[in-house]
Amino acid sequence: MTDLVVTGGEVLLPDGPAWVDVSVAGGRVQGLHAPGTAPPAPETVNATGLTVLPxxxxxxxxxxxxxxxxxxxxxxxxxxxxxxxxxxxxxxxxxxxxxxxxxxxxxxxxxxxxxxxxxxxxxxxxxxxxxxxxxxxxxxxxxxxxxxxxxxxxxxxxxxxxxxxxxxxxxxxxxxxxxxxxxxxxxxxxxxxxxxxxxxxxxxxxxxxxxxxxxxxxxxxxxxxxxxxxxxxxxxxxxxxxxxxxxxxxxxxxxxxxxxxxxxxxxxxxxxxxxxxxxxxxxxxxxxxxxxxxxxxxxxxxxxxxxxxxxxxxxxxxxxxxxxxxxxxxxxxxxxxxxxxxxxxxxxxxxxxxxxxxxxxxxxxxxxxxxxxxxxxLAPRKGTLLPGADADMALVDLAGETQVRRGGLVSHARDxxxxxxxRVFRGRVARTLLAGRTVWDGAEVTGAEGAGRFVRP
Missing domain, CATH: 3.20.20.140 (Metal-dependent hydrolases)
Structure with a gap:
């Protein structure tokens, strides 16, 4: 069963960016689909205007x-x-x-x-x-x-x-x-x-x-x-x-x-x-x-x-x-x-x-x-969005900006x-997904403590 579809974004694949939708099942990439052809899913992430990176x-x-x-x-x-x-x-x-x-x-x-x-x-x-x-x-x-x-x-x-x-x-x-x-x-x-x-x-x-x-x-x-x-x-x-x-x-x-x-x-x-x-x-x-x-x-x-x-x-x-x-x-x-x-x-x-x-x-x-x-x-489990890879994604706004302000970071070392x-960097992280679940929504960290998994070669 498909759990999630990320739709509307340009997805970075090993050969370069492509306009595809990404379906996710069980925390892994299930498939890459022509826009609008992904299977139905209970959750959809609209990535219109964004670039989807592993x-x-x-x-x-x-x-x-x-x-x-x-x-x-x-x-x-x-x-x-x-x-x-x-x-x-x-x-x-x-x-x-x-x-x-x-x-x-x-x-x-x-x-x-x-x-x-x-x-x-x-x-x-x-x-x-x-x-x-x-x-x-x-x-x-x-x-x-x-x-x-x-x-x-x-x-x-x-x-x-x-x-x-x-x-x-x-x-x-x-x-x-x-x-x-x-x-x-x-x-x-x-x-x-x-x-x-x-x-x-x-x-x-x-x-x-x-x-x-x-x-x-x-x-x-x-x-x-x-x-x-x-x-x-x-x-x-x-x-x-x-x-x-x-x-x-x-x-x-x-x-x-x-x-x-x-x-x-x-x-x-x-x-x-x-x-x-x-x-x-x-x-x-x-x-x-x-x-x-x-x-x-x-x-x-x-x-x-x-x-x-x-x-x-x-x-x-x-x-x-x-x-x-x-x-x-x-x-x-x-x-x-x-x-x-x-x-x-x-x-x-x-x-x-x-x-x-x-x-x-x-x-x-x-x-x-x-x-x-x-x-x-760790490749191709990590670092790609090919079918079978972990559904870890960074949705970025290439036209956006990241303005760094001391005290404004999430890190405990923000001060x-x-x-x-x-410093102003051109580009912004709009959403982060780990195994198909949103852990950063662009404004707040939503990931659960202990959700991270130990990885080995």
Missing amino acids: GIVDIHFHVRAPAYPERGTVLSETRAAAAGGVTTLFEMPISKPCCATPGIFEDRRAHFAEHAVVDFGLYAAPGDMTEATRDRFLDLGAIAFKIFTTPAPPGRGDEFDGLAFPGEADQLRALELLAGTGRPVVVHAESASLLAHFEAAARATRDPASGYTHNAARPAVCESVAVAKLLAMNIRAGAKLHIAHVTSAETVAVLRAFAGTSDFTAETCPQYLFATEDDVDRAGVFAKVNPPIRTRTDQDALWQAIADGIITHVTTDHAPFAFDEKNAAAGDFFAAPPGSPGIETLLPAMLDAVAAARLTLKQAHDLCCANGARLYG VAHLWDG
Whole structure:
């Protein structure tokens, strides 16, 4: 029996947009129909004037739950995801304690299942780097693995134990251990020794209140050197390597130089594509993220890398913090915690790139959804609206606008959204459906707590 028909909209299919109606049964796409020919259904969604996209899959997301509820909870941040057209997200393993043992993974999976409004996958950290731990994570359905090439931040050792590997020998061990699993190995890549060197120099010579200081303390060479070493090691290891949040022209040059040498991919984020360090200086410590937002030259290089297929993913790196945490470090970029909310602005930002003719609609969707679904083994269940796929949809108004106002987002971190405050993106999420049920109606989140499902490759 048909449960729902979405009618009147232009639907993005793998070959491009098409004027079809979408019928839904049992939470999955039942069929694609010429306008007006879909079977009768008890519910109809009128998408006239809208474009129907497969629900967005964000492969890089942080909420750290159940720790730090003052920053946001699974409920608050998956509600924000629904408001942004994101129907599936992958939660990184930074938690308290770190998601580096199978037991912690199971606890987090149960916690997310109880509270999530949208579907979710969970990363694992390699932990003790034994085959037994690795294989148990695979059995439990870890969507991928994550490591840092930086040491644990001071005072946060338990959040990074089994995740942070600043030594190259350990990095190679992790790549070799996880090669052949079929799961991506995602790396936050910055050189630990260069970070220490440049931070010491910046502390001695730079104004801690300046928005340009953070970039000076973590310059692009820290990233590019770490990425070059990883790519060189992966020629030997053969892992399914994925470089997180690329920020710089220098790192793009490294990616180009290593093209074809091993199985690797790379991502960037809207904060690096749509903002520069000038915006960070304006917004202050609330716009501090790691790695730093850089210059217009770096931004241009990232867009060119997307055009050339060097960078194939755009993700949020959504990382909420409480206002009091950020504000306590006002005027001190060295002390401020790094992170900014981004789950509600990913799709509007990509639609803005379509409006500016930087991308086609299909390219934009591939970058923030379909490519990720394929890389992580979820296609064609996610990332398409072909028959049999999950009926996850983002109905967008390409002619509309998203006006970002600090305090006006759904995210619990709405009060630290200074980076995007006042920004207008051309494009608006008018409705979000998860498994054929409306979870965002354009004004309010209507999705139920616990309706999100755990997804595995």
